[in-house]
Amino acid sequence: MASVELDGIGKRYGSLSVIEGLNLDVRDGELLILVGPSGCGKSTLLRIIAGLESISGGELRIGGRLVNEMAPRDRNIAMVFQSYALYPHKTVAQNMGFSLMLAKRPKAEIERKVKEAADILNLGGLLDRYPKQLSGGQRQRVAMGRAIVRDPEVFLFDEPLSNLDAKLRVQMRAEIKALHERLGTTMIYVTHDQVEAMTMADRIVVLNRGHIEQVGAPLELYDRPANLFVADFIGSPS
Ligand code: ADP
Ligand code: MG
16 A cells, blocks of 8 residues: 655647646555546646656655656556456456566466465356456456556556446446455546546546546535536536
């Protein structure tokens, strides 16, 4: 587990300023949900935390350590995307263990970690299957399994459920929430779905054009929105 501190973070693409002077403290072990309209900088922010994107200014700390110059692989962070590209010619077990194999971990350790993750995610009976033999929800669980085996200090989710149908989305929300409770790992979760944010989050961050409109517990935002933008975004039916 680790806190994530963003202190005056800025990001520019050429002359386009996407994020400016952003301050945010993500608490150790919390499930923080980032919401905001398309293009407001949610994915950019996650990619900055993961180290996949350089920053134009500010300081980023993970678990109290300044990581501005630290390579992604040294940050102990795992990211789960919406397009959960699994390796089609590898089994579930191979997909889940692949990053550990690349890291040259011993075979017995890989098997143990994969089995643990499969137990947590209810994938125990599916380890020898190939991705095309899985349902959408099962594939999404394998994608999460790939992240879990690495024991990350922080999980980043970028709209992980947006490719799933409505019913499965509801089920997966509950599963991710349960996963968070079980692992206790810090999670930063991006969605444009207000219901997802309201039902899952410890705290919600409302982003708009690269700056924060409000941070608070779901009910706090619902009862006392800081401005019309937040009221509109949280209050509108999805
Ligand atoms: P969101 O995830 O909230 O939809 P993004 O973080 O993907 O938003 O994008 C924020 C802004 O940054 C958008 O205006 C987008 O066009 C711009 N942007 C994202 N990536 C790049 C890039 N590689 N080059 C230039 N502009 C980018
Ligand atoms: Mg995005």
